[in-house]
Amino acid sequence: MSNLSKPAAKPAGKLAGKTSAKARTAYVCAECGADHNKWQGQCGECGAWNSLSEFVVEPASAGKGVAASRRGSWAGRADAPAVTALKDLSHTEESRVTTGIGELDRVLGGGLVHGAVVLVGGDPGIGKSTLLLQAISKMAQTLPALYVTGEESLSQIAGRGARLGLPLDGVHALAETGIERILEHAATMRPSLIVADSVQTLWTEELSAAPGSVSQVRESAARLVRYAKETGTSVFLVGHVTKEGGIAGPRVLEHMVDAVLYFEGESGSRFRVLRAFKNRFGAVNELGVFAMGDKGLREVPNPSAIFLSGSRTPQPGSCVMVTREGTRPLLVEVQALVDASPLSNPRRVAVGMEGNRLAMLLAVLHRHGGVAVGDQDVFVNVVGGIRVQETAADLPVLLAVLSSLRDKPLAEQTIAFGEVGLSGEIRPVPNGEDRLKEAATHGFKRAIVPKANAPKGGRIGEMQVIAVERLAEALSAAE
CATH class of the missing domain: 3.40.50.300 (P-loop containing nucleotide triphosphate hydrolases)
Incomplete structure (x- = not known):
């Protein structure tokens, strides 16, 4: 039970000119908007504690009077609102x-x-x-x-x-x-x-x-x-x-x-x-x-620069990906740490991405990549506090996990992006060419991407683009 005390109720009072109609006091939950007739410590709808606030509801008769006066104010006016067909309206760009x-x-x-x-x-x-x-x-x-x-x-x-x-x-x-x-x-x-x-x-x-x-x-x-x-x-x-x-x-x-x-x-x-x-x-x-x-x-x-590690030497468990936030491509470093677990149920911790997706990707890595981490703790972190919500992070996460497990860094100046399906296929992601151009601008020389996102000729400027269709191909290209 809550120890919160009920606040003193305020008198509802009478409406001006009306002795029979009274205003009603209601209590509304700030979390879900549920209406309650009396104050209580916990909202009965969403379960939030101490979230009810008091406000006064005007009686229906007063509301009808106001509505009637508003309707009367439009009577006879040339600029009164009217129903208009949208196709007859002229459209102008927002200033x-x-x-x-x-x-x-x-x-x-x-x-x-x-x-x-x-x-x-x-x-x-x-x-x-x-x-x-x-x-x-x-x-x-x-x-x-x-x-x-x-x-x-x-x-x-x-x-x-x-x-x-x-x-x-x-x-x-x-x-x-x-x-x-x-x-x-x-x-x-x-x-x-x-x-x-x-x-x-x-x-x-x-x-x-x-x-x-x-x-x-x-x-x-x-x-x-x-x-x-x-x-x-x-x-x-x-x-x-x-x-x-x-x-x-x-x-x-x-x-x-x-x-x-x-x-x-x-x-x-x-x-x-x-x-x-x-x-x-x-x-x-x-x-x-x-x-x-x-x-x-x-x-x-240049926000991509702040999301990349300050170390220029390749480190095990690190992979750079190209994500998109709105219309802007961003280079973000994904880090992974794989270590032997002392627990019967190894931990799966994801910071900056969804934890359930990490568990799914590790299962795909075992089934279609032949890499087992069932007895290992796996920690994944997206550097810079960025939360990646798109599936383009799938392939970089698995490459970072493999790099940490084998304690072997990826090739220098390598980026990756791509969605990993449950059957081990590497699916394309939107705006692949824009992502590759952003990576080339920052001096990256090698990219592992889905085949459908690869440009003709296999290069963007001086950057080599490795197109893959299956997870096994991507893991081989990362070695």
């Missing part, structure tokens, strides 16, 4: 504006779209506010911009900008959390860009729930989204994350916005990765790489 930061533009799909709402999440101290302050300071040189802070004072914002050496001439700031007052200032100033840091601190006077609750976050974000679409103002929302790594607040928040970006980084590392998980105006899983320094976040123009 984009550069943020002044190339890596951020890449993740956004080529720049910031007018009227777009972008949610940026990440761990505390990862650099969300720093990135957006750098972006707004550059965009404010040509566009009116408003930085709304609910967590820091204006002097702190100005001090950070001075420390980073940013031009703050056109940046206007507002320390406010009430969404009504924020929109009043925006209506007066008419900015082209608004940064709200953070969405969890915003609240509206129409709800009695505390700031940060599910209802307050949802309604405040909805008001900002509606304002952005009506006026064409671009909005950046900073979002806190939970201990599980998701955006704090209702899940519907990610559905309301146009793009969801996550800022990631290993603890103790100065490199940061900005990844797009949703983008209505560009490719998803696009990747932007930054390095944190004393002058803020700096773009990394």
Whole structure:
């Protein structure tokens, strides 16, 4: 049983002008959105503890009155909404504006779209506010911009900008959390860009729930989204994350916005990765790489270099692969360690890839490659904190495992990629030629790839391309 005590219930109160209809108090789970009539320590739907937040539900009669008034307001108006055939509408390309930061533009799909709402999440101290302050300071040189802070004072914002050496001439700031007052200032100033840091601190006077609750976050974000679409103002929302790594607040928040970006980084590392998980105006899983320094976040123009080992001497258990994040090919080092296991059930540990896929690949290696590791512990790690989710990592993983087992490094300047099927075939992966060109650009001389991805002539520049169809061929080529 939970020791959490039930919070004091707030009186529902009466609606203005209505003595019979009363507002109802409900408790909504922040994890799954389930509605409960009373507060309890654990959500009955998803089992999450201490996740219920209180909010007030307006009675149906009030809702009907509001709806009726809205319908009446459109009566007789020439601009009233009407049903229109899509084929009769003219289509224009989205107008984009550069943020002044190339890596951020890449993740956004080529720049910031007018009227777009972008949610940026990440761990505390990862650099969300720093990135957006750098972006707004550059965009404010040509566009009116408003930085709304609910967590820091204006002097702190100005001090950070001075420390980073940013031009703050056109940046206007507002320390406010009430969404009504924020929109009043925006209506007066008419900015082209608004940064709200953070969405969890915003609240509206129409709800009695505390700031940060599910209802307050949802309604405040909805008001900002509606304002952005009506006026064409671009909005950046900073979002806190939970201990599980998701955006704090209702899940519907990610559905309301146009793009969801996550800022990631290993603890103790100065490199940061900005990844797009949703983008209505560009490719998803696009990747932007930054390095944190004393002058803020700096773009990394060649991210493949940071994901490769600093050692130039080939090491056993290491293989370089070419993966794709969005539209960008990246060179990533895959490391494997195979050692005799003292346990009856040897361990299979995968960092940066799916553990079940590693177990499957080891079974294929035994059955179709003749290499048994059933009595060995196998550890696989993708260097640099990158999580590889595509099947192109299959062949490099098995080559790294074989190299560690035999304590023999692969040939110098060798890369590999390819999907491994259950019958031992090496399947092609998308954009094979782009991957090979990226590897050749970084000076690699040898590539082991699926036959369908091999170019005519067997070479890309000075790089030799070895085409394989079966796992046994790939293992022989790696020796």
